[in-house]
Amino acid sequence: MNSYKRMAIFAEVVAAGSLTAAARQLGMTPSAVSQHLRQLEESLGLALLHRSTRRLTLTEAGERYHTGCAAMVAAARSAEQALARLRDQPEGELRLAAPIGFGGLLATALAPLRAHPKLSLHLLLDDAVIDLIAARVDIALRVGALADSTLVARKLGSMKRQLCASPAYLAGRGWPAQPQDLLQHDWLGGRPGAAGGELLDLQGPDGEHQTVRMQGRVQATQVTALHALCVAGWGISMVVSDDDRRALADGRLLPVLPGWQPADLPVYAVTPRRGEQPAKVRHALELLAAHFSQPATGPTRLSAA
Template identity: 55%
Template sequence: MDDDWKRLALFAEVVRAGSLSAAARRLGISTSAVSQQLRVLEQAHGVTLLHRTTRKIAVTEAGARLADHCQAMVDAADRARQQLTLARDAPQGELRISAPVGFARHVAPALAPLLAAHPGLTLRLLVDDAMIDLVDARVDLALRAGRLADSTWVARRLCSFEMLLCAAPAYLARAGVPQAPADLLAHQWIGSGQALLLELSGATGTVERLRVEPRAMSNNQLSLQQLCVAGLGLTLAVRADVEDELRSGRLVPVLPGWRGPPIPVWAVTPQRDGQPAKVRHAAAAIERYLLTVPGAIVD
């Protein structure tokens, strides 16, 4: 069937070019190869399409009827190739992005210029802290933070975010302000699980490792921030996530000379090759925006 399609396309080119030799030049093959392929097409279907002489060709009645359909087939194939080119070069269609709840706030300002510049591009943002399956959810691009589990998905590191200790002023007024990492053991904590392992690096390169048990827990980063603002304890937070709270004074840094390990931010896609333009442009736009966020670190 594939060879038949090629011969039909070749026949359309011969009719359009007006001769076997002109068609051969356009296709970059020999005139004898064109003649041979047309003969195979005629023999396979038991119909004469062309009357050939040494100087010219004459299209038979059956050939004339077929030529219109063959040209329509070629035109449709050209339009299909144009769509592939557009998908490769111009952002369009629905862009499905998955992001954690705390991270979704960065998606709108990052992609607003891209959406404004490309009216044919639409956005569907799926916000969920759960690690959804990209293929099942038909996700084009997922934004992830932290250590990634092994998978067949493709991850590209966009940047890293600074991690800092913080607390509400009311909590520190009640419980006291830690002066050294060892003081943290006497405080209440907010975290994502039963045990929180802290690895803090000082300005001189000193590293302190502590294990604390949170009093308040959540698997949602936004909820952790709200619990911290409510004065329920200390937390180790992504600076970009709590920047507004720091500026307003609802949270303040604790032990500002100590930092947790930077948390990497990833763009994750289902496959490596053949990424459509909407995915490539979106990932680049998000990366550019993230590097302007307070606490972002270029990797």
């Protein structure tokens, strides 16, 4: 590594025109610069500079060697500038993993990133948990309790949920009045194979809690499928998606037990490494945190994966 340092010093001496000027640029003493040059020439077995009291001139070997040294220094500076741009301005590819139901949310939250023409966005939308390292993911959005891991998690906020069903289903099966009435209804669950059924912890209008263990008539791992099943009248589901919110607004879905609320779901941004992050990741995290800090306008669906 010392040889590369001496090559850089040699290139700076040639660019500055004197040992003194080069030493000033490098933050070294002239004697230290002279010593590095002497060691470089000794290692090469050739003189690189003609030294006189007034000026330095390149030998023939020095002229040939300087071309490579100058190119090395230019490449190093170019690499540093590229990293500085990556550090200071969003550019490159931002790979972001999230549950399927986050597509609309991300389009809104990350809209300011459109102003950075050198940045591209790659969304990996999947309700299954993605291996961040293998998929080269910069940020993953995850919901609910997190498993212990070496990944770095930052809580962004939480999302409200609401039980819902289609008007046709409720007209045919009736309206539950209390949480225990849910046991007489068809449940659309999102955790196939959950031992003993799916637990719903509901908080009532006076702060009381009731827990109901639901056995799903239909189970699906993707929120889009649960939404379609709920709108089609297959049973009662948990509203957590943009599609569900629109369906509630236009009456295709109706709230069930509106006085009894499921616990909010915490939302985390997970990154694969600690320490300083490039600008694209920092900007995205700031935008996501700002989005989730806004007052909720209604239930939003995401998977609990």
